[in-house]
Amino acid sequence: MSLKLYNSATRKKEIFNPMEDGKVGLYVCGVTVYDLCHIGHARSTIVFDILARYFRAKGYDVTYVRNFTDIDDKIIQRANLLKKEPKVLAREFIDAFYEDMGKLGVLNADVEPLATDHIDGMIEMTKTLIDRGYAYKTEEGTEGGDVYFSVDSYKGYGSLSGRNLEDMRAGSRVAVDDKKRHPMDFVLWKSAKPGEPRWPSPWGPGRPGWHLECSVMSNKYLGPTFDIHGGGRDLLFPHHENERAQSICANEGEFARYWVHNGFVTVESEKMSKSLGNFLTIRDALKRYHPEVLRLFLLSKQYRSPLDFSKKDVEGLQTGLVRIYRTFQRLNDLPGPDNGEKVPSNNVSDGSGQFFEKFCEIMDDDLNTAGALGLIFEKIREMNRLMDPESEGAISEDTLSRLKNDRAQILRAGNILGLFHEDPAEFFEQLAGPSTEVKNEDIDALVGKRTQARTAKDWAASDAIRDQLKEMGVILEDGPQGTTWRLDV
């Protein structure tokens, strides 16, 4: 029962062994808050949300750190455009992050540090790097000029992302900057231009380079060596490579022991970009789909593979989720014998207690959420089979107890995946949306009329009413206990 994770640094799946027994330190690069989050941010945030939940479910004491980058060129640019203070702009989008991710069921991390709260630490780290000969200042002796990390000074540079400096130099698109000693040198401290946010430093007023915050904050909250560092695939280079280089040189630790990177989301087979106009924000996606539909969709493929967001596929998953909730509703409606509503424990003689165990086995293989969903759907079908009327009418107490046990285990898995938290009736109402504004009394009246017609075997009248209700978005189901209705979703 040990978790295997694909480690980007070694390009292999490895058994996860924590540094300290029973504890996990997890650092994930959060978002730069200059705009609304899109569906790709959602995937990344949900993947690590589930990783943290899963570790907790396995009994680990998790310290999950997820930062906000609240100072950077794009924020300054956007703030200027909107004539706002960068700090104010950043705050707005941090609030938006919580709102959107909250709707998607993302839990807060244990520590959610801001870059601007750690400027002192970044200045300290820059000093250390200069003192140790890993960094240099341009335009020495002036108030201008920037501080760069020297990639030539650290022999391990490039090992994380599997590159070497020669290759990068060869086909490089990096703009050559005469002030740099090597084209790949990256900025640690950037001197402020007029009107830009600034903090005092030994090298004049300025602001930190963007890789530095993660090095400082991970060190502060998790130490110079910690278990897992995560983020989007695109952060592997240069962000994580640079972070790692400066952290190892300054803090003398190993830095992250496992690197976990999630794959990208494309929209209708195209990479999201503002110029293509296919930049799908979480907000826009939530206008079309229920949060759990979105979440389920983002989990329908292994987290490392690219995922294409297409209307057709999301709607297919929605139909599947409806079936799951219908099963829950069916179980809720089941009269069954009253056994005091105690949820049976996990170990049931018929073996159904093994569901959660199997779920964990699958999840242990590099968080195989897609495989885990397959298991859930299998269990749903089995539960429906048990609830289908047999030759006898009533469901036995044994069967009911087994069903309740199954449901408890599916919900337990759902707790890790962040799914199945809705009440079935409410879920269907939310899916039907505001388009359905039919009054319950009106429906009941029509159903009553139809029942009369059916008793009289007036099938034409009965079917006419059924069609009328269908027009109104109501689907009828005639069962042995009479007619029930539900919203068409």
Added chain:
RNA sequence: GGCGGCAUAGCCAAGUGGCUAAGGCAGCGGUCUGCAAAACCGUUAUUCAUCGGUUCGAAUCCGAUUGCCGCCUCCA
């Protein structure tokens, strides 16, 4: 130019050396129903891009070919 990834049914997607290649959506046939709906049962890949190789045995390992995609510049 450098580095990396992917290719499994109509669509989406697990499986990565050996039982009948999960699961979802869609379709078709059936059970149930007055007819439906829902649910269930059956069915839809003798085959995993193509060609070679390794092996008693490969979708799974190796090589080549083709086709997609990502990173190398801010990006989850």
